[in-house]
Amino acid sequence: MTNVLVLETQAEDYAAALREKFQNLELQVARSPADAEVDYGKVEILIAFGMGVTDSLFARMPRLKWVQSLATGVDHFLRSKTLARDVVLTSGRGIHGPAMRETVLHLMLSISHDSNGLVRDKASRRWDRRAWPLLSGKTAVVIGTGVAGSAIGSLLQAMGMQVVGVSRTPRDVAEFDTVVPQRELPQVAAKADYVINVLPGDAVNLKIIGGDVFARMKPSAYFINVGRGETVDEKALIEVLKDGKIAGAGLDVFAIEPLPGDSPLWDLPNVFITPHIGGLFEEYQQMAMPLIIRNMSAFLSGRPDQMTNVIDRSQPFPGTVT
Template sequence: MAEAGLEVVLITEDVSGLAEGIVRACPTVRLHTGSVASDVLDRAGKANVVIGLAQTITPELVAATPQLRWIQALTTGIDPLLKLSLSKEVIVTSARGVHGPQMSEMAFMHMLALARDLPRMIGNQRHQKWERWPQRLLLGKTMVAVGVGAISEELARRCKAFGMRVIGISDARTTGEGFDEIRSRRELVATAAEADFLVVMAAYTPQTRHLINTDVLAALPSRAYVINLARGPVVDEAALIAGLKARSFAGAGLDVFDVEPLSVESPLWNLDNVLITPHLGGMSDSYSQQLLPLVVHNLRAFAAGEIDQMHNRISIAATGAGA
């Protein structure tokens, strides 16, 4: 088989599910598995391929794989890899598009919980308090997705099923399934003024750091919620906290933060208009099954020398991170 002799390091906490699928599909691959990079450093010397969540691929692992030619990130974001000073000869591929179902469901959880004030309901249940108030619907509301890609399209389709208006913000796309319209980033501030929910999905790059800044937050209507499922630094956290304290907009649902885990000293924990989830957006109970088709396809293409057929290739050199 084409992949015969290929040595692969797989770093994942769910080693069994993905590893078993790779072995079934590519039985001649020699697979070295571990839940963290340090588990495989002594077996990585001949590896051509490293597969793992971007944040689990360490400088020590890269140094231990002198024959490394390809990294398959099991995440959409690959920003941790930008710090590794990878050779320009190393191919990097991401898991872009795999996370659509779980990320869009997480966005909906935040939208529904914030709109209907679920934390208040849970508090009342704990205190056996019977309190009723008008329930805010998603029907007819406007969701602005900052960043348009496969995940945002999954979310947009679900929003349309709920009768919502959907606007995207992107400089790379002008159309997308489920979107009523897509506008450029230069229209972000003006578009924020129309939002009931500003859902941040943009990839984290130097250009998107603090994309959601004081100007964007100040433009939000008092009824609007910010939901960040991208990376913490895409939103200016200090400006966000100031806006939440001033109640210049309704609140926020936050799954990502500048520093994770979120410090116990962060004021975000104690704000009553914030819903916090601990970076759960990309997780699912079927993640190995979701990843397997992509990983197997790319393994077979790489082994056959068909690099141009590999999915989700990313140019590290274009970011200035190449060695």
């Protein structure tokens, strides 16, 4: 039997769904890597988000053949120095479109409507009617035109916004009014009312959104980040927010997580923060299971060529060893 470890707070639910579909699996479940009941030496397949999976944990899994990430981003796995090169790595790409577009809309409305101020007003029983800006008629620049970016673009178009996509491989995409190459990001950011980042934290995206982009943004513009924190020069972002050079930011992801208590971002009144919950929606398992089942069927049948979202690991991630 093939040994599978599901490492997730709702591990039992994932395991139950797998038991219904596959009779030849030996399933182990753990809510965290600290679970003493797990026999890591037997694990051949790991299903996990990755944030709690360390180099030392991979070192305890010598029989590992496949890692199914429950997240779209697999940077946590790519950074590992002990995840063997011949281990298949697949992502959860394709299930996050609805969640990402709702998260982006939440952040856009929260920061533009000054939800921080409204909460303070409620606490002090203050009745202060302030005008807020419409999204309709504004321009949004979405950095990343994949599944999540396209879902966001479609929603913002429906809100009456002009939507510009930014991509490494510019092409016509129905969910965007236009798509430009990544090198033109500073130029299109200058025209944006909202700059929205959905980039994954891969090797070429580290701090790709930096001072050159923020310096071109309008003082009335907002920055929204639901991609990865390391894709942004956080120091440069803090500087423009402190100086009022952009209107504000709605942030779900950060360079260091959890966000350190001494980060200036906590105290900035023009920043709305959520604790990396963009993909933490209640229906996650039912969205993820069809993908997991398809990949499990292909893997157990010896057809890795039929697996979905296989990650190319031919190039080392910065900070790893070959």
